[in-house]
Amino acid sequence: MAPIYSRIIATGSALPERAVSNADLEKIVDTSDEWIRTRTGIRQRHIAADGETTGDLAFLAAQRALEAAGVKASELDLIVLGTTTPDIIFPSTACLVQQRLGANGCAAFDVNAACSGFMYALGIADKFIKSGQSKKVLVIGAETLTRMVDWNERETCVLFGDGAGAVVLEASGEPGIYATCMHADGGYKELLWNPVGVSVGFRDEPNHGVRIKMAGREVFKVAVKTLDSLVDETLEAVGMHESDIDWLIPHQANLRIIEATAKRLQMPMDRVIVTVDQHANTSSGSVPLALDYAVRSGKVQRGQNLLLEAFGGGFTWASALLRY
Ligand code: ACO
Numbered sequence: 001m002a003p004i005y006s007r008i009i010a011t012g013s014a015l016p017e018r019a020v021s022n023a024d025l026e027k028i029v030d031t032s033d034e035w036i037r038t039r040t041g042i043r044q045r046h047i048a049a050d051g052e053t054t055g056d057l058a059f060l061a062a063q064r065a066l067e068a069a070g071v072k073a074s075e076l077d078l079i080v081l082g083t084t085t086p087d088i089i090f091p092s093t094a095c096l097v098q099q100r101l102g103a104n105g106c107a108a109f110d111v112n113a114a115c116s117g118f119m120y121a122l123g124i125a126d127k128f129i130k131s132g133q134s135k136k137v138l139v140i141g142a143e144t145l146t147r148m149v150d151w152n153e154r155e156t157c158v159l160f161g162d163g164a165g166a167v168v169l170e171a172s173g174e175p176g177i178y179a180t181c182m183h184a185d186g187g188y189k190e191l192l193w194n195p196v197g198v199s200v201g202f203r204d205e206p207n208h209g210v211r212i213k214m215a216g217r218e219v220f221k222v223a224v225k226t227l228d229s230l231v232d233e234t235l236e237a238v239g240m241h242e243s244d245i246d247w248l249i250p251h252q253a254n255l256r257i258i259e260a261t262a263k264r265l266q267m268p269m270d271r272v273i274v275t276v277d278q279h280a281n282t283s284s285g286s287v288p289l290a291l292d293y294a295v296r297s298g299k300v301q302r303g304q305n306l307l308l309e310a311f312g313g314g315f316t317w318a319s320a321l322l323r324y
Contacts, residue, residue, distance in 0.1 A: 005176025012064025013292035041255025045161030045280035057164035058142035069168040073101035079108040082117025082284035115312025117284030123180035141284035161280035165288020251310035252276035
Protein backbone atom coordinates (compact mmCIF):
# COMPACT_ATOMS: atom_id res chain seq x y z
CA MET A 1 0.00 0.00 0.00
CA ALA A 2 1.28 3.48 -0.88
CA PRO A 3 2.28 5.51 2.19
CA ILE A 4 -0.03 8.25 3.44
CA TYR A 5 1.59 11.59 4.24
CA SER A 6 0.25 14.65 6.04
CA ARG A 7 0.72 17.77 3.94
CA ILE A 8 0.45 21.32 5.21
CA ILE A 9 -1.95 22.84 2.72
CA ALA A 10 -2.18 26.29 4.32
CA THR A 11 -1.16 28.37 7.32
CA GLY A 12 -2.65 31.25 9.32
CA SER A 13 -1.78 33.32 12.36
CA ALA A 14 -3.04 36.03 14.67
CA LEU A 15 -1.45 38.56 17.00
CA PRO A 16 -3.04 40.93 19.50
CA GLU A 17 -3.20 44.48 18.21
CA ARG A 18 -1.12 46.03 21.00
CA ALA A 19 2.66 45.91 20.48
CA VAL A 20 4.83 46.70 23.50
CA SER A 21 8.43 47.76 22.84
CA ASN A 22 11.44 47.24 25.06
CA ALA A 23 11.38 50.98 25.74
CA ASP A 24 7.82 50.57 27.09
CA LEU A 25 9.10 47.90 29.50
CA GLU A 26 11.88 50.21 30.72
CA LYS A 27 9.06 52.19 32.36
CA ILE A 28 7.83 49.14 34.31
CA VAL A 29 10.97 47.28 35.43
CA ASP A 30 14.68 48.01 35.82
CA THR A 31 15.76 46.92 32.35
CA SER A 32 17.02 48.40 29.08
CA ASP A 33 16.36 47.95 25.39
CA GLU A 34 20.06 47.21 24.99
CA TRP A 35 20.02 44.39 27.60
CA ILE A 36 16.92 42.76 26.13
CA ARG A 37 18.15 42.99 22.52
CA THR A 38 21.65 41.70 23.16
CA ARG A 39 20.61 38.85 25.51
CA THR A 40 17.51 37.70 23.64
CA GLY A 41 17.10 39.40 20.23
CA ILE A 42 13.65 40.66 21.28
CA ARG A 43 12.59 44.18 20.22
CA GLN A 44 8.87 44.03 20.90
CA ARG A 45 6.03 41.67 21.81
CA HIS A 46 2.25 41.71 21.31
CA ILE A 47 0.08 41.60 24.41
CA ALA A 48 -3.55 40.49 24.51
CA ALA A 49 -6.12 43.15 25.36
CA ASP A 50 -8.26 42.80 28.49
CA GLY A 51 -10.78 40.07 27.77
CA GLU A 52 -8.92 38.80 24.69
CA THR A 53 -8.22 35.09 25.14
CA THR A 54 -6.07 32.29 23.77
CA GLY A 55 -9.25 30.98 22.09
CA ASP A 56 -9.86 34.33 20.37
CA LEU A 57 -6.36 34.29 18.86
CA ALA A 58 -6.63 30.59 18.00
CA PHE A 59 -9.98 31.16 16.29
CA LEU A 60 -8.60 34.00 14.12
CA ALA A 61 -5.48 32.01 13.17
CA ALA A 62 -7.65 28.98 12.33
CA GLN A 63 -10.06 31.04 10.22
CA ARG A 64 -7.13 32.47 8.24
CA ALA A 65 -5.59 29.03 7.71
CA LEU A 66 -8.92 27.50 6.60
CA GLU A 67 -9.56 30.40 4.24
CA ALA A 68 -6.10 30.07 2.69
CA ALA A 69 -6.66 26.30 2.36
CA GLY A 70 -10.11 26.69 0.80
CA VAL A 71 -11.34 24.16 3.35
CA LYS A 72 -14.69 24.49 5.14
CA ALA A 73 -14.73 23.94 8.92
CA SER A 74 -17.35 21.23 8.40
CA GLU A 75 -14.78 19.20 6.40
CA LEU A 76 -12.42 18.89 9.40
CA ASP A 77 -12.28 15.59 11.20
CA LEU A 78 -9.87 16.60 13.96
CA ILE A 79 -8.72 19.72 15.80
CA VAL A 80 -5.58 19.54 17.96
CA LEU A 81 -4.60 22.67 19.85
CA GLY A 82 -1.31 23.15 21.70
CA THR A 83 -1.57 25.52 24.64
CA THR A 84 -0.49 25.94 28.22
CA THR A 85 -2.79 28.95 28.73
CA PRO A 86 -6.29 27.62 27.96
CA ASP A 87 -9.26 30.02 28.18
CA ILE A 88 -10.87 28.03 30.98
CA ILE A 89 -10.17 24.72 32.71
CA PHE A 90 -12.73 22.90 30.60
CA PRO A 91 -14.02 22.50 27.97
CA SER A 92 -10.71 22.51 26.14
CA THR A 93 -9.83 25.54 24.03
CA ALA A 94 -9.96 23.20 21.02
CA CYS A 95 -13.66 22.60 21.76
CA LEU A 96 -14.31 26.33 22.16
CA VAL A 97 -12.65 27.04 18.82
CA GLN A 98 -14.43 24.11 17.15
CA GLN A 99 -17.82 25.53 18.12
CA ARG A 100 -16.94 29.03 16.86
CA LEU A 101 -15.69 27.65 13.55
CA GLY A 102 -18.80 25.49 13.11
CA ALA A 103 -16.84 22.23 13.00
CA ASN A 104 -19.06 20.53 15.61
CA GLY A 105 -18.83 16.77 15.66
CA CYS A 106 -15.16 16.21 14.86
CA ALA A 107 -12.70 15.19 17.60
CA ALA A 108 -11.10 18.17 19.35
CA PHE A 109 -8.61 18.32 22.20
CA ASP A 110 -5.80 20.38 23.74
CA VAL A 111 -2.20 19.32 24.22
CA ASN A 112 -0.14 20.86 27.03
CA ALA A 113 3.57 20.57 26.35
CA ALA A 114 4.48 24.18 27.24
CA CYS A 115 6.49 25.79 24.42
CA SER A 116 6.55 22.48 22.48
CA GLY A 117 2.73 22.40 22.41
CA PHE A 118 2.34 23.08 18.69
CA MET A 119 5.09 20.61 17.75
CA TYR A 120 3.45 17.93 19.89
CA ALA A 121 0.04 18.75 18.34
CA LEU A 122 1.54 18.51 14.85
CA GLY A 123 3.16 15.15 15.63
CA ILE A 124 -0.11 13.76 17.01
CA ALA A 125 -2.14 15.04 14.04
CA ASP A 126 0.40 13.45 11.69
CA LYS A 127 -0.13 10.07 13.37
CA PHE A 128 -3.93 10.40 13.01
CA ILE A 129 -3.51 11.05 9.29
CA LYS A 130 -0.88 8.33 8.74
CA SER A 131 -3.10 5.77 10.48
CA GLY A 132 -5.97 6.60 8.10
CA GLN A 133 -8.12 7.88 10.97
CA SER A 134 -8.26 11.49 9.75
CA LYS A 135 -8.17 13.21 6.35
CA LYS A 136 -8.30 16.92 7.17
CA VAL A 137 -6.91 18.22 10.44
CA LEU A 138 -6.59 21.66 11.94
CA VAL A 139 -3.51 22.06 14.15
CA ILE A 140 -3.22 25.19 16.27
CA GLY A 141 -0.64 26.60 18.66
CA ALA A 142 -2.04 29.46 20.73
CA GLU A 143 -1.08 31.24 23.93
CA THR A 144 -1.65 34.25 26.14
CA LEU A 145 1.44 33.63 28.25
CA THR A 146 1.61 37.26 29.38
CA ARG A 147 -1.42 36.47 31.57
CA MET A 148 0.91 34.56 33.90
CA VAL A 149 3.94 36.80 33.78
CA ASP A 150 5.04 38.63 36.92
CA TRP A 151 5.36 42.22 35.65
CA ASN A 152 7.64 43.03 38.63
CA GLU A 153 10.19 40.37 37.67
CA ARG A 154 12.57 41.64 35.00
CA GLU A 155 14.19 38.20 34.50
CA THR A 156 10.99 36.81 32.94
CA CYS A 157 8.56 39.60 31.99
CA VAL A 158 10.67 40.88 29.09
CA LEU A 159 10.74 37.46 27.40
CA PHE A 160 7.13 36.63 26.56
CA GLY A 161 4.36 37.66 24.17
CA ASP A 162 0.93 36.46 23.01
CA GLY A 163 -0.10 35.00 19.66
CA ALA A 164 -1.37 32.04 17.69
CA GLY A 165 -0.67 30.13 14.51
CA ALA A 166 -2.46 27.33 12.70
CA VAL A 167 -1.99 24.88 9.85
CA VAL A 168 -4.44 22.78 7.87
CA LEU A 169 -3.12 19.27 7.26
CA GLU A 170 -4.47 16.96 4.57
CA ALA A 171 -3.87 13.30 3.82
CA SER A 172 -1.85 12.95 0.60
CA GLY A 173 0.11 10.46 -1.44
CA GLU A 174 2.86 13.07 -1.75
CA PRO A 175 5.19 14.17 1.10
CA GLY A 176 4.41 15.83 3.43
CA ILE A 177 5.71 15.35 6.89
CA TYR A 178 8.59 12.87 6.73
CA ALA A 179 9.12 12.47 10.47
CA THR A 180 8.26 13.95 13.83
CA CYS A 181 10.17 13.48 17.10
CA MET A 182 8.83 14.12 20.60
CA HIS A 183 10.53 13.92 23.98
CA ALA A 184 10.05 14.98 27.59
CA ASP A 185 11.99 14.86 30.84
CA GLY A 186 9.92 15.79 33.88
CA GLY A 187 13.06 15.65 36.00
CA TYR A 188 13.69 19.27 34.95
CA LYS A 189 10.28 20.53 36.01
CA GLU A 190 11.51 23.08 38.53
CA LEU A 191 13.74 24.93 36.05
CA LEU A 192 10.75 26.28 34.15
CA TRP A 193 7.28 26.02 35.57
CA ASN A 194 4.14 27.55 36.96
CA PRO A 195 3.59 25.49 40.09
CA VAL A 196 -0.04 26.29 40.86
CA GLY A 197 -3.23 24.78 39.51
CA VAL A 198 -6.42 22.89 40.05
CA SER A 199 -5.29 19.92 42.09
CA VAL A 200 -2.49 21.54 44.10
CA GLY A 201 -4.68 24.63 44.48
CA PHE A 202 -4.51 28.21 43.24
CA ARG A 203 -2.68 30.38 45.73
CA ASP A 204 -2.78 34.11 45.43
CA GLU A 205 -0.25 35.17 48.03
CA PRO A 206 2.94 37.01 46.93
CA ASN A 207 5.49 34.72 45.24
CA HIS A 208 2.90 31.99 44.88
CA GLY A 209 0.45 33.50 42.38
CA VAL A 210 -0.14 32.06 38.93
CA ARG A 211 3.32 33.08 37.69
CA ILE A 212 6.01 31.65 35.43
CA LYS A 213 9.20 30.76 37.27
CA MET A 214 12.36 30.14 35.28
CA ALA A 215 16.03 29.52 35.98
CA GLY A 216 17.02 31.24 32.71
CA ARG A 217 20.71 30.39 32.55
CA GLU A 218 20.14 26.69 33.29
CA VAL A 219 17.25 26.48 30.79
CA PHE A 220 19.45 28.11 28.18
CA LYS A 221 22.23 25.52 28.59
CA VAL A 222 19.95 22.49 28.47
CA ALA A 223 17.98 23.96 25.54
CA VAL A 224 21.06 24.40 23.35
CA LYS A 225 22.39 20.91 24.10
CA THR A 226 19.02 19.22 23.70
CA LEU A 227 18.17 20.98 20.44
CA ASP A 228 21.55 19.92 19.01
CA SER A 229 20.74 16.27 19.56
CA LEU A 230 17.12 16.76 18.45
CA VAL A 231 18.10 18.08 15.02
CA ASP A 232 20.61 15.23 14.64
CA GLU A 233 17.92 12.69 15.56
CA THR A 234 15.41 14.23 13.15
CA LEU A 235 17.82 14.23 10.19
CA GLU A 236 18.77 10.66 10.97
CA ALA A 237 15.11 9.56 11.16
CA VAL A 238 14.58 10.77 7.60
CA GLY A 239 18.03 9.89 6.24
CA MET A 240 18.73 13.49 5.26
CA HIS A 241 21.77 15.72 5.67
CA GLU A 242 22.07 19.29 6.89
CA SER A 243 22.42 20.48 3.29
CA ASP A 244 18.99 19.00 2.39
CA ILE A 245 17.22 21.49 4.66
CA ASP A 246 16.03 24.67 2.95
CA TRP A 247 14.70 26.43 6.07
CA LEU A 248 15.06 26.06 9.81
CA ILE A 249 11.90 27.28 11.57
CA PRO A 250 12.80 27.15 15.26
CA HIS A 251 10.97 27.96 18.47
CA GLN A 252 11.43 31.68 19.03
CA ALA A 253 12.63 31.99 22.63
CA ASN A 254 16.06 33.54 22.28
CA LEU A 255 18.09 34.52 19.22
CA ARG A 256 21.26 33.08 20.77
CA ILE A 257 19.63 29.65 21.12
CA ILE A 258 18.42 29.87 17.49
CA GLU A 259 21.92 30.82 16.30
CA ALA A 260 23.44 27.88 18.18
CA THR A 261 21.06 25.43 16.47
CA ALA A 262 21.73 27.01 13.06
CA LYS A 263 25.46 26.61 13.66
CA ARG A 264 25.01 22.94 14.49
CA LEU A 265 23.13 22.53 11.19
CA GLN A 266 25.82 24.55 9.35
CA MET A 267 23.04 26.82 8.13
CA PRO A 268 23.61 30.52 7.45
CA MET A 269 21.14 32.74 9.30
CA ASP A 270 19.52 33.80 6.02
CA ARG A 271 18.02 30.29 5.87
CA VAL A 272 16.60 30.57 9.37
CA ILE A 273 13.19 32.13 10.04
CA VAL A 274 13.50 34.63 12.88
CA THR A 275 10.46 36.36 14.38
CA VAL A 276 11.59 36.52 18.01
CA ASP A 277 12.48 40.19 17.46
CA GLN A 278 8.83 40.99 16.69
CA HIS A 279 6.87 38.42 18.71
CA ALA A 280 9.16 37.46 21.66
CA ASN A 281 8.44 34.00 23.09
CA THR A 282 4.82 33.08 22.34
CA SER A 283 5.30 29.48 23.54
CA SER A 284 3.05 27.15 21.48
CA GLY A 285 2.26 30.07 19.17
CA SER A 286 5.86 30.62 18.18
CA VAL A 287 6.61 27.99 15.51
CA PRO A 288 3.28 28.29 13.63
CA LEU A 289 3.52 32.11 13.76
CA ALA A 290 7.02 31.91 12.29
CA LEU A 291 5.86 29.40 9.67
CA ASP A 292 2.92 31.57 8.61
CA TYR A 293 5.21 34.60 8.37
CA ALA A 294 7.64 32.55 6.24
CA VAL A 295 4.88 31.35 3.90
CA ARG A 296 3.05 34.65 3.51
CA SER A 297 6.26 36.65 2.99
CA GLY A 298 7.14 34.29 0.13
CA LYS A 299 10.34 33.03 1.78
CA VAL A 300 9.17 29.43 2.06
CA GLN A 301 8.20 27.93 -1.30
CA ARG A 302 6.34 24.74 -2.22
CA GLY A 303 8.68 21.75 -2.53
CA GLN A 304 11.20 23.04 0.04
CA ASN A 305 12.31 21.03 3.08
CA LEU A 306 11.57 22.60 6.45
CA LEU A 307 12.92 21.63 9.85
CA LEU A 308 10.65 22.78 12.69
CA GLU A 309 11.68 22.42 16.35
CA ALA A 310 10.75 23.58 19.83
CA PHE A 311 11.88 23.31 23.44
CA GLY A 312 9.93 24.22 26.56
CA GLY A 313 8.82 23.62 30.12
CA GLY A 314 8.65 20.03 31.28
CA PHE A 315 11.19 19.89 29.79
CA THR A 316 9.64 18.97 26.47
CA TRP A 317 11.23 19.06 23.04
CA ALA A 318 9.91 18.10 19.62
CA SER A 319 10.54 18.50 15.91
CA ALA A 320 9.18 17.85 12.43
CA LEU A 321 10.96 17.52 9.11
CA LEU A 322 8.65 18.07 6.15
CA ARG A 323 8.38 19.00 2.53
CA TYR A 324 6.20 22.09 2.25
N1 ACO B 1 17.16 43.62 32.32
C1 ACO B 1 18.36 43.91 32.81
N2 ACO B 1 19.11 43.02 33.49
C2 ACO B 1 18.57 41.80 33.68
C3 ACO B 1 17.32 41.43 33.18
C4 ACO B 1 16.59 42.41 32.48
N3 ACO B 1 15.38 42.17 31.95
N4 ACO B 1 17.08 40.15 33.51
C5 ACO B 1 18.16 39.71 34.19
N5 ACO B 1 19.07 40.71 34.31
C6 ACO B 1 20.36 40.67 34.95
C7 ACO B 1 20.47 39.59 35.98
O1 ACO B 1 19.96 40.04 37.20
C8 ACO B 1 21.97 39.32 36.01
O2 ACO B 1 22.56 40.33 36.81
P1 ACO B 1 23.84 39.99 37.73
O3 ACO B 1 24.93 39.57 36.77
O4 ACO B 1 24.12 41.29 38.42
O5 ACO B 1 23.41 38.89 38.64
C9 ACO B 1 22.41 39.59 34.58
O6 ACO B 1 21.34 40.35 33.97
C10 ACO B 1 22.69 38.33 33.76
O7 ACO B 1 21.67 37.37 33.98
P2 ACO B 1 21.71 35.96 33.29
O8 ACO B 1 20.57 35.16 33.78
O9 ACO B 1 23.08 35.38 33.38
O10 ACO B 1 21.48 36.36 31.75
P3 ACO B 1 21.55 35.42 30.50
O11 ACO B 1 22.60 35.90 29.58
O12 ACO B 1 21.55 33.96 30.85
O13 ACO B 1 20.14 35.72 29.79
C11 ACO B 1 17.92 34.81 29.57
C12 ACO B 1 18.95 35.49 30.50
C13 ACO B 1 17.59 35.77 28.45
C14 ACO B 1 16.69 34.50 30.39
C15 ACO B 1 18.52 33.52 28.98
O14 ACO B 1 19.12 32.78 29.99
C16 ACO B 1 17.50 32.67 28.26
O15 ACO B 1 17.04 33.02 27.18
N6 ACO B 1 17.20 31.49 28.80
C17 ACO B 1 16.34 30.52 28.13
C18 ACO B 1 14.93 30.91 28.02
C19 ACO B 1 14.18 29.83 27.24
O16 ACO B 1 14.62 29.40 26.22
N7 ACO B 1 13.10 29.33 27.77
C20 ACO B 1 12.53 28.13 27.13
C21 ACO B 1 11.29 28.30 26.56
S1 ACO B 1 10.16 29.14 27.61
C22 ACO B 1 8.84 28.07 27.91
O17 ACO B 1 8.86 26.92 27.68
C23 ACO B 1 7.61 28.70 28.60
